[in-house]
Amino acid sequence: xxxxxxxxxxxxxxxxxxxxxxxxxxxxxxxxxxxxxxxxxxxxxxxxxxxxxxxxxxxxxxxxxxxxxxxxxxxxxxxxxxxxxxxxxxxxxxxxxxxxxxxxxxxxxxxxxxxxxxxxxxxxxxxxxxxxxxxxxxxxxxxxxxxxxxxxxxxxxxxxxxxxxxxxxxxxxxxxxxxxxxxxxxxxxxxxxxxxxxxxxxxxxxxxxxxxxxxxxxxxxxxxxxxxxxxxxxxxxxxxxxxxxxxxxxxxxxxxxxxxxxxxxxxxxxxxxxxxxxxxxxxxxxxxxxxxxxx
Amino acid sequence: xxxxxxxxxxxxxxxxxxxxxxxxxxxxxxxxxxxxxxxxxxxxxxxxxxxxxxxxxxxxxxxxxxxxxxxxxxxxxxxxxxxxxxxxxxxxxxxxxxxxxxxxxxxxxxxxxxxxxxxxxxxxxxxxxxxxxxxxxxxxxxxxxxxxxxxxxxxxxxxxxxxxxxxxxxxxxxxxxxxxxxxxxxxxxxxxxxxxxxxxxxxxxxxxxxxxxxxxxxxxxxxxxxxxxxxxxxxxxxxxxxxxxxxxxxxxxxxxxxxxxxxxxxxxxxxxxxxxxxxxxxxxxxxxxxxxxxxxxxxxxxxxxxxxxxxxxxxxxxxxxxxxxxxxxxxxxxxxxxxxxxxxxxxxxxxxxxxxxxxxxxxxxxxxxxxxxxxxxxxxxxxxxxxxxxxxxxxxxxxxxxxxxxx
Numbered sequence: 001x002x003x004x005x006x007x008x009x010x011x012x013x014x015x016x017x018x019x020x021x022x023x024x025x026x027x028x029x030x031x032x033x034x035x036x037x038x039x040x041x042x043x044x045x046x047x048x049x050x051x052x053x054x055x056x057x058x059x060x061x062x063x064x065x066x067x068x069x070x071x072x073x074x075x076x077x078x079x080x081x082x083x084x085x086x087x088x089x090x091x092x093x094x095x096x097x098x099x100x101x102x103x104x105x106x107x108x109x110x111x112x113x114x115x116x117x118x119x120x121x122x123x124x125x126x127x128x129x130x131x132x133x134x135x136x137x138x139x140x141x142x143x144x145x146x147x148x149x150x151x152x153x154x155x156x157x158x159x160x161x162x163x164x165x166x167x168x169x170x171x172x173x174x175x176x177x178x179x180x181x182x183x184x185x186x187x188x189x190x191x192x193x194x195x196x197x198x199x200x201x202x203x204x205x206x207x208x209x210x211x212x213x214x215x216x217x218x219x220x221x222x223x224x225x226x227x228x229x230x231x232x233x234x235x236x237x238x239x240x241x242x243x244x245x246x247x248x249x250x251x252x253x254x255x256x257x258x259x260x261x262x263x264x265x266x267x268x269x270x271x272x273x274x275x276x277x278x279x280x281x282x283x284x285x286x287x288x289x290x291x292x293x294x295x
Numbered sequence: 296x297x298x299x300x301x302x303x304x305x306x307x308x309x310x311x312x313x314x315x316x317x318x319x320x321x322x323x324x325x326x327x328x329x330x331x332x333x334x335x336x337x338x339x340x341x342x343x344x345x346x347x348x349x350x351x352x353x354x355x356x357x358x359x360x361x362x363x364x365x366x367x368x369x370x371x372x373x374x375x376x377x378x379x380x381x382x383x384x385x386x387x388x389x390x391x392x393x394x395x396x397x398x399x400x401x402x403x404x405x406x407x408x409x410x411x412x413x414x415x416x417x418x419x420x421x422x423x424x425x426x427x428x429x430x431x432x433x434x435x436x437x438x439x440x441x442x443x444x445x446x447x448x449x450x451x452x453x454x455x456x457x458x459x460x461x462x463x464x465x466x467x468x469x470x471x472x473x474x475x476x477x478x479x480x481x482x483x484x485x486x487x488x489x490x491x492x493x494x495x496x497x498x499x500x501x502x503x504x505x506x507x508x509x510x511x512x513x514x515x516x517x518x519x520x521x522x523x524x525x526x527x528x529x530x531x532x533x534x535x536x537x538x539x540x541x542x543x544x545x546x547x548x549x550x551x552x553x554x555x556x557x558x559x560x561x562x563x564x565x566x567x568x569x570x571x572x573x574x575x576x577x578x579x580x581x582x583x584x585x586x587x588x589x590x591x592x593x594x595x596x597x598x599x600x601x602x603x604x605x606x607x608x609x610x611x612x613x614x615x616x617x618x619x620x621x622x623x624x625x626x627x628x629x630x631x632x633x634x635x636x637x638x639x640x641x642x643x644x645x646x647x648x649x650x651x652x653x654x655x656x657x658x659x660x661x662x663x664x665x666x667x668x669x670x671x672x673x674x675x676x677x678x679x680x681x682x683x684x685x686x687x688x689x690x691x692x693x694x695x696x697x698x699x700x701x702x
Contacts, residue, residue, distance in 0.1 A: 011518055018510045116339075123599075125344040126534060128565030131542070138544050144514070147542045219542060220507070221534040221563065225341065229505050264502075264511035269474055271511075272503030 007265055014144035015261045021150045023257020024157035025212055029230070030237040030249040031161055032208035035168065038244035039181050039201045042092060043100055045107040047209050047234070048227025049114040054080050054213020055222045056118060059127045069132035073214050080210025081203040088202040093195070111228070118224035126223035153215050160211065161250045168246050177201060236279045242292020252290060324624045325368035327396040332358070332612060335387060335412065336402040336427065338376035341505075341530050344559045346427045349597045350374075350402040350608045356592065357612035365619050373397065377408045384408035385415050392419040398625050399424060401445075401611050404604060406430035406477055413442040420627050424615060426607035429477060429529075429555060431484070431690060434654040438697035441627060443634065445655045446607035447577040449481045450690040452554055455575030455683045457488035459661050460523055460552055468552075469521035470499035471512055471536055473528035481554050482527040497521045506532060509539040517545050529555045534564055541568050557602050561676050566667040569676075576660050578603035578643055579677050585642035590674075600674040610643035646685040652697035659688040 003009070029051060036044045057076035061067035067075065087110065095102045135149040168174040177197060180187045184194045213227075220226065237256055241248030256275055263271040270277075282290060334354050336346040351374045358370045373395065377384035384403070391397035392415065400416065403409045404427020416423035417439035425433055426445045429452070433444040468489050472478040478501070486496045497519045500512050513536065516524045524545065526536050533553055540546055553560075553574040561569045580590030580600045589609065593601040601609075618633040619625050639647030639655065647657035662677040670676065692700060 008518075011514065014514055015511055018508075018514065021510070022508050119339060119343075123344045123559075124339075124341055124531075125559045125563040126531065128563060128568065130565070130567060138542075145544055147544070149542065150510075219538060221531050221538065223531060223563075225531075230507055233507070261511050264500075265515065268500050268502060268512065272506065 010143040011265065012262075014146075015265050016258055017144065017146065018150075019258035019261025020254060021153055021257070022260065023254035024154050025216060025230070025253075026234055026237050026257050027161050027250045027253030028157050028208055028212040028215075029234040030241065030253045031164060031246065032205040032212075033234065033238045034241070034244055034246055034249035035164065035208070036202055036205035037238070038168075038246065039177055039205075040088075040092070040198055041096065041100065041181075042103040042107065042202075044205065045104055045231070046087070046111045046114065047107075047206075048229075048231030049111040050080055050084065050206050050209040050227070051213040051216070051230065052118065052222075052224060052227035053083070053114065054210035055129075055217040055220075055226060056122075056127070056213075056224075057210065058214040058217040059129050059222050062129065063127075069214075069218070073211070076214045077207040077210040080213070081207030084206030085199055085203040087206075088199050092202065093199075111231075115224050115228065122224060124223055124225060126221035126226075129217045129222055131218040149218060153219075156215060157212075160208070164208070165246050165250060233275050236275045238289075240275075240279050240282045240289055242289025245289065245291040245293075248289060248291025325366055325619075326398070326625055328368055329396070330365055330368055330370045330616070330619060330625055331391075331395065331397040331399075332370065332372050332615070333388075333391045333395075333397040333400040334372060334374040334402045334608065335377050335384060335391075335400050335408070336374065336404060337379050338374075340379045342379065342404050342427070344599075345530075345557055345602050346402045346404045346604045346608070349593075349599070349601065349605045350427075352596050353593065353601065353605045353609040354401065354612045356596070357609045357616070361613060361616045365616050365625075366623065368625075370616065377403075377405065379405045379408065381405075381407040381411040385411040388412045388415040388423070389419070392416070392421045398422065398627070399615055401425070401615075402427050402604065402608055404428055406432070409433055410437045413437060413439050416441045422615070422627050422631060424611040426611055427604045430480060432480075434650075434652045434690070435696045438652050438695075438699060440699060441631060443611070443649055443653045443655055445611045446603050447575075447659070448654075448689070449477070449484050449555075451577075451659055451683075451688050452575045453481060453484035454488050454690075455659050455661050455688060456552055456554060456573060457485045457525075458492055459681065460550075460573060461489055461492040461494040465523040465550060465552070466494035467521045468494060468496050468523045468525050469516045469519040470496070470525045470527050471509070471516055472499050472501050473532055474501040474503055477529070478527045482525070485525055485527065485554055499527075502528070502532070504532065506535070509536045510543060512536075513539050513543055513545055517543070517549065521549065523550050523552050525552045525554055527554050530560070534560055537564060537572070538568060546571075557604075558600060558674070558676060559602055561664055562599075562674070566665060566670055566676065569664045570666045572664045573680070574662060575683070576603055576662050576677070577657070578606040579660060579662060579679060580606075581675060581677070582660070582679060583642075589642050594674075606643045610639070610641050613641065614639055645682075648685065650692055651699050652692060652695045653699075654689055654692075654695070656685040656689045658685050659683040 058072040061072040131149045138145040138147045180194045188194045241252035263274045334351045337343045354372045399422040401424045403425040406428040409425045409428030423442045431448045431450045470482045472482040556574045618630045622629040622633040635649045644657035649655045661681040
C-alpha cells in the first residue's frame, strides 16, 4: 500500500474526512462570531455558552418534552436566538458606542454566569443523548466506515454556512445589513429600521451557535463546560480568517479542522496547539487575517 | 457556608478566650477544644461530580452518625474549592492548618493537589487523608508520615482491569492516553500488567487533555488491530472516547477497557453506550445491604448515588474520628499510629488496613456495565464480576519506594 511519511493513504483520507467534520463545527461557530462582529462590533464571548445551551436544549427537549431530534434542530436554535435577542435588547445595546473591550467583558461575564447556572443545575458529568434513528449506523465508503451522522453534520453545516454567506453578501437584505454597519444614520434616513436589523442579526448569529450545539449533542458529551473548551479555538479561527469576514470564517474553520486532524496523525501531542501556532504566524504576516481587510 | 465559617470563627474565638483560663486543662486532649475536618475538593470543575458537594455531605453524614462530638469536643466540617490548582489547594491547606486549626483534610481529588497538600500536612504535622486522587506517587516517592491514600490508585485500577482482561483473552492492547502525568502513569502501570500476564502492547496515541473530538485517535486505535483499546484518561475525555468508539463501530471488533471510570461517568453515558465495559471500582452502592443502606441515605441528601470517593470520604472521616476516640487525643502522631494499627472493616472497606506507606489496602471489585435490559431500577449499573482481594489489589509494600518503608 502506498504510504506518506509512514501513514497509509487510506488512513490519511479518513483523517482528512474526520478533520472536515470537526471543521464543520468550527465553521458554524466562527461564522456566528464573524456575523456578530461584522455587524455589531461585539466580540461575543457568550458564544460558547450559547452553543452549550443548544446542546442542553436538545437534551431537555427530549427528556422533559419528548421532542425528537429533528424538532429540536428546528426549535432549539429559535429558542437560543430569542434568548440572544433578550441579551441584545437589555444589555448589549448600551455598549455599541463604547470600546470593544466592554462588549467582551459583558459577554464573558454572561458566559460565566450561564455556565455556572447550568453547572449548578446539572453537574459536570454530562447528559446522554443518542443519535436519531434515521442517521444511526455507518456507511462503508471504501477507505473507511463513516458514521452516517457525521456525514449529516458536514452537509448541514456547509448548507447553513453557504446560505448565510449568500444572504449577507449577495442579497438586498445583506446589502442593507452591510450598509447599516458602515453608516447607520444614513441607512436609517432611507427608512430602514437599523436597530431592529442589528437585534435580528445578533439573534441569528446566536441561533447558529444553538444549531451547532444541537448538531453536536449526539456525538459529544453534553456538559456545561463544553462551550468553554471549544470557544478559544473558535476565536483563533476567527482571528486567522479575519475578524468579521464571513467567507474567511467558513473556509478557515473547515481548513483548520483538516489541519488539526492531520496533526493528530503525524504528531498528536501538538494537536491542541497547532491552531494557535498558525494564528501566531498569520498575525505576524497578515495582521488583519487571511480574508480580512485592513481598515 | 459563609455563615457557618463566620460562626465557626466566632465559636473558636470564644473558645480560645475560654481556653486561656482554666478550661484549657480539661480540654487538653483535644487541641483548641474542637475537631475540625476540612473537605478540600473540586467544587465547580470537571471532577466536581466525583467529589465536590457530595464529599461535604458524606463527611457531614459521618460526623452526624458519630454523634457530633468526640471526647466531649464538638466536631466541625468545613469545605473549600481547590479549583484543581495545586497552589490554590496548598495555600488553602496551609491557611486551614495554621489559622483555622483544622485537624484533618480529606477528599483532595486531583493528583497535583493531593501531592501538594500532603507536603503541607507533613510540614504542619497534621493529617491529610486523600480519597480522591489517583496517583501512586502519594504512597511512593511523595509519601509522608501524615498522609493516607484511602480509596484507590492507578496501580489498583490498572492491575485489576488489565489482569482480568488479559486472562479473558484480550492479549493485545492499544492505549489512548491523556497527555499528562496521570495518563502516562496509568498507561505505564497497565502496560506493565498486560506484559507481565503475557499480553502485548501494540502502540499508543497521546491526546491533549479535554480534546474536543476523539475520532482521529480512535481510527488510529482501530488500524492497530489490537483486541483491546485501553482508555488511559478520565472524566469527559473517557466519555467522549467511548461515545466516538461506539459511533465509529470500533466496539464491534475491538473492546474498550476504561482504566479510570466512575459510576458518574456510566450515569452520564447511559447504559446504551456504556454496556459491556469492564473496569475496576473501589465501591458500588448496590453491592450488599450495608452499601445499599448508605447509598440510599446519601441519595436522599445528594439526589445521586455515591461515587467511591463519596463513600470513601464518609469512611475516612468515620475511622479518623474512631481513632481519636481510641487514642484519647487528637494529636496527629497518636491518631496516625492508631489508624495504622487498626484494621478497617465497614461498608466501604472490606479487609481494610492502612500500611506504613500510607496506602489503605482493601478489597476492590472488577465490574461490568449492565445491558439496558438487565438494569431494573435507577442506578442499577454494574455486575460485580470478581472481588480482588486487598493484598492483591494494590502495589505490594515491597515495591513501594516510600521512605517510611524499612527495607
